Amino acid sequence: MIDTHSSFDAAADDADVAAAGALAGADVVRSMYGRRLGRIDKGGGDFATDADVAAEKAVLDVIRAARPGDAVLGEEGGQQGAAGAARQWLVDPLCGTLNYAVSTMAVAVNVALRDGAAAVADPFGGEVYLTDGRTARVRREGAGEEPLRPSSASRLVDVNLDPPFPHAPGFRAVELLAHPGFAARFRPRVVSTTLAVAWVAAGRRAAYVTDGGDLSDSVHFAAGIALCxxxxxxxxxxxxxxxxxxxxxxxxxxxxxxxxxxxxxxxGGA
Incomplete structure (x- = not known):
């Protein structure tokens, strides 16, 4: 697996901090995979597991060590850090919790500095996607780095079908899949993790589509949006x-x- 324990000093750039945090969370996610995990009910069928909580702690430990003056918004722990801090990190420690809870490896760890650097780690793929806000690249275990190159050649479009559906009836993702032009040009995929957003940047998906509110500061989507x-x-x-x-x-x-x-x-066009 990728070495997540290489030290970096306080002058390390934000992209490296994001990557180190995401990889620390990925270590936890990987190490707890397959265990019987406690669940924390969030209501509406949503839940977190012990792995979500432990992974978020690992990410936060990295950020606090490298950027102690920054604030953090974590999916599980909420807002933490200095009130009114100019810089805020957005952390989704395990995107694809339901996948993970049923021993499916399609998950991601998302770490993003608001309006800045970001990283998405694939705990089981040995990869971390990262950006400094200007360029985007992938680090692979034992293979170094290379730039991310988007491509539509696969014709695969990942669509999030999970509720809520705030723009219905005007827009329903399931109706996009039923559009006659969709099947003529694309092939649907439903991975149910925002790792698929990073795959658009990497050329493994032609596109990703989801309903929702303003996702620019979403712990789930900010890192993938920054990469794309x-x-x-x-x-x-x-x-x-x-x-x-x-x-x-x-x-x-x-x-x-x-x-x-x-x-x-x-x-609603052709």
Missing amino acids: RAAGCVVTGIDGAPIGETAGGLVAAADEETHALLMSMIR
Whole structure:
């Protein structure tokens, strides 16, 4: 596995801090895989496991050691750190909890500095995707780094079908899959983890689509959005407006043509 314990000093750039935090969380996720885990009910069918909590602690330990003056918003622990801090980290320690709870390895650890660097670790794939906000790259165990290169060649589009559906009936993800133009041009995938957003940046998915509110500061989506932007993907809300200015949701596409096709289908066109 990737070495997550290499030291870095206080001058390490934010991308390395994000990557180290994500990999620390990935270590925990991997080490607890397959165990009988306690569950913490969040209501509405949502829950966290002991692994979510332990992974978030590991991520926060890295951030606190490297950036003690920064604040953190964690999915499990909520807002922590200095009130009014100029810098805030967004941490999703285990994206794909339901997958993980039934021993499925499609999960991710997301760490993002608001409006800055970010990293997404694949605990079982031996990879971490990272960006400094300008370039995007992947580190692979035993293979060094290489740039992320988006591509629509796979024609695979990952669609989040989980509730809530705030834009229904105007937009329903399941209806996108039923659009006659979709099957003619794309193939659907439902991975149920935001690791799939990083895959758009890496050229493993042509696009990713989800409903939702403003996702720019979401612990689930901020890291993937940062990667896609830095890699040169087209990233908007489901209304086509820029993230942060949109009515909500996310369409992250490898290129303009793919984005335009999906937007036409979302809007009810051919």
